[in-house]
Amino acid sequence: MWAPDRRIAQLRKELAETRRQLVATSALQEENRQLKALLKLQETDKAAFANGYLLTSTSTSSKRIALLSIGRNLGVSAGQPVRGADGLIGRVLSSGPSVSQVLLLTDIDNIVPIRRARDGLPALANGRGNGDLDIRTLNIANNPFKPGDILVTSGTGGLYPPNIPVAIVVRRTADGALARPLADPAKVDAVAVLRPYTPDNIEAQAAPAPASRP
Amino acid sequence: MNRADTRRLGEPASLWRMRAVPVASVMIASALPLMLPMVASSPVLPPLGLLFFLCWQLLRIELWPVWIGLPLGLWDDLFSGAPIGSAIALWTFAGIAIQYFAQRIYWRGFLHDWAIAALLVALVQGFAALIAHPDAHPGKVLGLVAPQIVVSALLVPLFMRLTGMLDNFRLKRR
Numbered sequence: 430m431w432a433p434d435r436r437i438a439q440l441r442k443e444l445a446e447t448r449r450q451l452v453a454t455s456a457l458q459e460e461n462r463q464l465k466a467l468l469k470l471q472e473t474d475k476a477a478f479a480n481g482y483l484l485t486s487t488s489t490s491s492k493r494i495a496l497l498s499i500g501r502n503l504g505v506s507a508g509q510p511v512r513g514a515d516g517l518i519g520r521v522l523s524s525g526p527s528v529s530q531v532l533l534l535t536d537i538d539n540i541v542p543i544r545r546a547r548d549g550l551p552a553l554a555n556g557r558g559n560g561d562l563d564i565r566t567l568n569i570a571n572n573p574f575k576p577g578d579i580l581v582t583s584g585t586g587g588l589y590p591p592n593i594p595v596a597i598v599v600r601r602t603a604d605g606a607l608a609r610p611l612a613d614p615a616k617v618d619a620v621a622v623l624r625p626y627t628p629d630n631i632e633a634q635a636a637p638a639p640a641s642r643p
Numbered sequence: 644m645n646r647a648d649t650r651r652l653g654e655p656a657s658l659w660r661m662r663a664v665p666v667a668s669v670m671i672a673s674a675l676p677l678m679l680p681m682v683a684s685s686p687v688l689p690p691l692g693l694l695f696f697l698c699w700q701l702l703r704i705e706l707w708p709v710w711i712g713l714p715l716g717l718w719d720d721l722f723s724g725a726p727i728g729s730a731i732a733l734w735t736f737a738g739i740a741i742q743y744f745a746q747r748i749y750w751r752g753f754l755h756d757w758a759i760a761a762l763l764v765a766l767v768q769g770f771a772a773l774i775a776h777p778d779a780h781p782g783k784v785l786g787l788v789a790p791q792i793v794v795s796a797l798l799v800p801l802f803m804r805l806t807g808m809l810d811n812f813r814l815k816r817r
Contacts, residue, residue: 487724488676488683489690491772491787494724495682535684537779537787558776558787560684614682 460618466514467619476590476630477621479503483518483531483614491558493536494522495614499622500529508588510623516594516611517541517582518620531620534595534610535560542585543595545578554580554595554608562596565605574598574606590626654817664813665706666715668806669695673719686788689795690768692719696734697763698799698806700741701756712738729774733767756803761796768792 471477481499499505501524511518511531519533532539535556543554543564550573555563564574578598584591596608624630655661673692696715699706712735719730744759745751751759772788773781 483682485677485680486682487722488679488681488688489686489692489791490723490725490775491686491784492724492775493684496677533682533684537776537784557783558685613684615684 463514463617464619467621470512470514470621474590474623476623476626477512478624479505479622481505481620481622482618483620484528486533486614491537493533493539493556493558495519495531495533497521497529497531497620497622498527500524500527502527503622505529505622508625510589510593510625511620512593512623513612513614513617513620515613515617516596517589518612518614518617520588521622533614534612535562535614541589541595542583543580544583545574546581546594547578549583551583551585552580552605560610561599562608562610563602563605564596564598564608572601572605574601576600578606579611580608584626587627588625590623652817656814656816661813664809665699665703668809669699669715670718673715674722677722686791689791689798690719690723690764692722693730693734693737693764693767694760694795694798694802695806697737697741697760698802700738701751701760702803702806702810704741704745707738709738709742710735712736723771725771725775729771730767733770737763737767753800753803757796757799760799760803764795764799765792768795 467480471480479499481497481503484496484498486493486495495518497505497511505521505524507521507523509521511520517534519531519536519539522530522532524530533556534541534554535558537556537558539556541554542551544551550566552564552566555565557563564580566573576598580595580598582589582591582593582595594611596610598606598608600607669692672695675691676688692715696712713731716731716734717727719734720727723730740763741759744755748755768788768791769785772784776784
């Protein structure tokens with residue numbers, strides 16, 4: 430074999446190897462981004478007290494319940510909000526000794542009080558069961574939503590802490606809007622469990638006051 | 644003399660295997676979807692346990708007593724996420740319906756079995772969704788499970804075949 434041929438064969442092999450590494454690295458990069466974002470949240474937001482992984486979920490019934498890899502051993506109990514790095518995932522439905530069930534944001538029975546990030550317009554997000562959310566505004570008179578509106582939790586009702594990103598509006602519907610969750614539970618692995626947004630927890634956190642709401 | 648020599652050629656399969664294989668296949672199929680490392684955003688998988696449950700009863704009506712829907716339905720409820728009791732009730736009704744069809748239609752063919760299984764899957768999954776979400780709009784809830792019902796109905800022949808293979812294994816003589 431000629432020397433240039435050998436060189437070409439060697440370079441081809443190196444290229445294939447590098448491609449494989451690149452693919453492996455891109456998956457790691459995404460995981461790294463999520464973990465870093467979660468870590469940063471941990472530093473700034475004192476509401477999170479435990480981190481875990483979403484393991485699996487129901488896939489044959491109309492209920493959207495996921496299993497979380499931590500349970501009572503780390504203080505997880507029913508009613509605590511769960512968030513990923515990109516946004517809200519859902520809330521804890523019940524907790525066992527070492528795993529717990531999470532009712533996902535997209536379940537039909539999960540209703541989240543939200544507001545539009547831009548101007549604080551209050552609304553309710555209701556899962557559709559197929560991965561999308563129904564957004565209904567509280568005043569019936571007009572339909573103010575536009576595609577691209579970012580929706581965050583409002584803190585109303587005392588379960589979800591305010592200002593967690595929830596969804597982005599995809600299109601308007603007859604009585605509100607259709608939105609897509611910002612944190613896709615299928616893509617998110619690492620999640621944080623938060624304390625419920627109740628008065629005693631808010632005082633205990635001694636976190637900066639939530640942004641002023643109109 | 645070792646133990647294998649005491650069994651005779653052509654001896655029927657052990658009673659244990661004849662009874663355990665159908666129950667085990669339904670239980671494994673019920674539990675399998677939750678064992679997959681996947682977070683689904685809609686009901687993407689067909690109800691595997693229910694399909695095996697219906698196919699076994701269509702293939703061998705005399706295999707199980709009518710109350711078999713209670714334990715197997717309870718097992719499925721533990722894994723499906725539906726409220727405990729919904730599959731217990733609906734699977735029992737499905738079993739009774741198959742008994743009724745077996746009395747009405749004497750010589751059932753493959754198409755009869757397919758139609759019965761598709762109808763029962765649609766009814767069980769539809770009612771299960773309505774029971775799980777009593778406050779939601781019924782049309783939306785049924786629209787959510789409609790694709791799953793269509794896929795399940797199309798998969799019935801495959802599950803009939805799988806059940807037949809398991810049945811052959813169950814009854815295999817030496």
